[in-house]
Amino acid sequence: MDRQEILIDTADYVKKILENESSGHDWWHIERVRKTALLIGKRENADLFTIEMAALLHDVADEKLNMSEEEGLHKVRIWLSNKNVSNKEEIIEIISTMSFKGGNRPPMKTLEGMIVQDADRLDAIGAIGIARTFAYAGAHGDLIYDPAIPYREQMTKDEYRNGKSTAINHFYEKLLKLSNNLNTKAAKELANSRHEFMQDFLNQFYKEWNGLG
Ligand code: ADP
Numbered sequence: 001m002d003r004q005e006i007l008i009d010t011a012d013y014v015k016k017i018l019e020n021e022s023s024g025h026d027w028w029h030i031e032r033v034r035k036t037a038l039l040i041g042k043r044e045n046a047d048l049f050t051i052e053m054a055a056l057l058h059d060v061a062d063e064k065l066n067m068s069e070e071e072g073l074h075k076v077r078i079w080l081s082n083k084n085v086s087n088k089e090e091i092i093e094i095i096s097t098m099s100f101k102g103g104n105r106p107p108m109k110t111l112e113g114m115i116v117q118d119a120d121r122l123d124a125i126g127a128i129g130i131a132r133t134f135a136y137a138g139a140h141g142d143l144i145y146d147p148a149i150p151y152r153e154q155m156t157k158d159e160y161r162n163g164k165s166t167a168i169n170h171f172y173e174k175l176l177k178l179s180n181n182l183n184t185k186a187a188k189e190l191a192n193s194r195h196e197f198m199q200d201f202l203n204q205f206y207k208e209w210n211g212l213g
């Protein structure tokens with residue numbers, strides 16, 4: 001199998017797993033992350049095959065879709081084991097270190113990892129990020145907004161998943177922080193208009209909420 005065939009085969013594999021996922025990790029999220037990561041990768045002169053493979057596989061190991069992250073990574077290892085890919089460990093390393101988890105993970109070790117992480121974070125902001133946030137909140141029974149529910153800054157993801165939050169709170173808990181947590185110059189440039197769009201959205205939201213606009 002040449003690289004092109006490996007990419008097509010891997011895309012099919014991921015598509016089958018994530019096709020019916022509506023929690024924000026559907027196939028179209030992967031497709032957008034792949035496109036954005038390749039765009040950044042070209043601007044930053046990175047290895048595009050590694051980027052594309054890691055982008056395609058980055059959510060297969062997600063703990064929400066598996067019993068544990070370890071089990072998820074095992075699935076990725078098995079998938080790569082019968083493929084003629086020379087840098088399997090680099091791809092695994094990217095996938096296992098990239099998720100945000102409150103920002104307390106070690107920084108990415110490779111440029112390719114930084115880029116895929118940036119692309120994943122860019123898909124959580126801007127118009128798409130707003131849409132995903134409300135889809136997630138709806139799927140988890142959270143309200144759009146409730147001025148009586150405080151931000152859950154001090155809690156872990158699991159704690160606030162089990163407690164109550166709102167879609168609007170998620171902007172302060174995560175989305176508005178993401179543009180300051182990007183690795184590459186190209187991603188920072190792409191983040192500017194997305195960040196501004198979220199701020200405009202919030203301003204308009206509060207205006208309407210308060211009957212002022
Ligand atoms: P990622 O794939 O970036 O690790 P997550 O798995 O945390 O993201 O979440 C998937 C999508 O759902 C993202 O767009 C994220 O911003 C959104 N999301 C995550 N947690 C919440 C929440 N508590 N309320 C609203 N949206 C959320």
Ligand code: NI
Pocket residue numbers: 029033058059120
């Ligand atoms: Ni993702």
